[in-house]
Amino acid sequence: MKKLFPILQPLITTVFIFIACVIYGLSLAPSILFFQYVLNNLLFASQHMFLNAFIVGVALSLCFFVFGISLIFIVGFIFRILPIKPKPGSYRLGSLQTIKWGLCGAFLKLVNVAFLDMITPTFLNIIYFRMVGAKVGKNVQINSISINDPWLLKIGDNSVIGGGASINCHTVESGKLILERVEIGKNCTIGAQSLVWPGCEIGDGSILSTKSVLRKRSKVGEKQVWKGNPAKNIRDKSKQV
Numbered sequence: 684m685k686k687l688f689p690i691l692q693p694l695i696t697t698v699f700i701f702i703a704c705v706i707y708g709l710s711l712a713p714s715i716l717f718f719q720y721v722l723n724n725l726l727f728a729s730q731h732m733f734l735n736a737f738i739v740g741v742a743l744s745l746c747f748f749v750f751g752i753s754l755i756f757i758v759g760f761i762f763r764i765l766p767i768k769p770k771p772g773s774y775r776l777g778s779l780q781t782i783k784w785g786l787c788g789a790f791l792k793l794v795n796v797a798f799l800d801m802i803t804p805t806f807l808n809i810i811y812f813r814m815v816g817a818k819v820g821k822n823v824q825i826n827s828i829s830i831n832d833p834w835l836l837k838i839g840d841n842s843v844i845g846g847g848a849s850i851n852c853h854t855v856e857s858g859k860l861i862l863e864r865v866e867i868g869k870n871c872t873i874g875a876q877s878l879v880w881p882g883c884e885i886g887d888g889s890i891l892s893t894k895s896v897l898r899k900r901s902k903v904g905e906k907q908v909w910k911g912n913p914a915k916n917i918r919d920k921s922k923q924v
Contacts, residue, residue: 759814
């Protein structure tokens with residue numbers, strides 16, 4: 684497999700470009716049908732040029748959101764039906780599992796680049812992350828699009844992921860892809876622009892401060908506050924009066 688990788692990579696890339704065109708095409712189809720309806724039934728109903736321009740503008744805006752919502756459900760459906768999500772483990776680069784991981788990342792990027800920022804944070808991005816495999820509890824807010832390998836992520840009820848925070852469930856070390864789960868408990872806060880590496884476990888009620896970096900396989904206890912780069916425990920809320 685390693686010897687074939689230089690050949691497989693451009694081949695897989697070419698095939699995926701075609702797949703991406705099909706996915707975007709399917710996502711655009713409802714928008715195109717809606718816009719055609721507007722052109723045929725609403726446009727030019729008035730002779731007022733500004734009103735017609737306004738109708739076109741609103742229709743195009745709605746088309747964008749119809750496209751984006753269609754896209755997240757199509758990609759989510761692909762993740763549900765295709766066995767492409769690699770399990771936690773260590774895999775040689777160029778192996779079948781790393782190819783599957785790369786394919787997952789490519790599908791996720793279709794949504795990230797085109798639409799995800801527009802619905803972050805809303806109930807729609809929660810639905811999307813659940814569809815692609817993340818275990819997300821009730822009343823969770825995810826104010827970031829930098830959620831890598833979401834099928835390996837678990838977030839408990841009432842937790843908040845701050846703006847621009849990044850959660851990674853993978854690293855590449857010594858020619859190997861390493862995938863590990865990340866578990867965030869209930870009532871936790873992951874500060875804005877912070878970074879969580881694979882294998883981390885964050886206990887209920889804990890806080891990772893803004894711009895902090897939680898090194899891989901760190902274990903944060905319940906009701907603790909971690910801060911810094913690398914992040915360290917600076918306060919135990921459970922011991923406060």
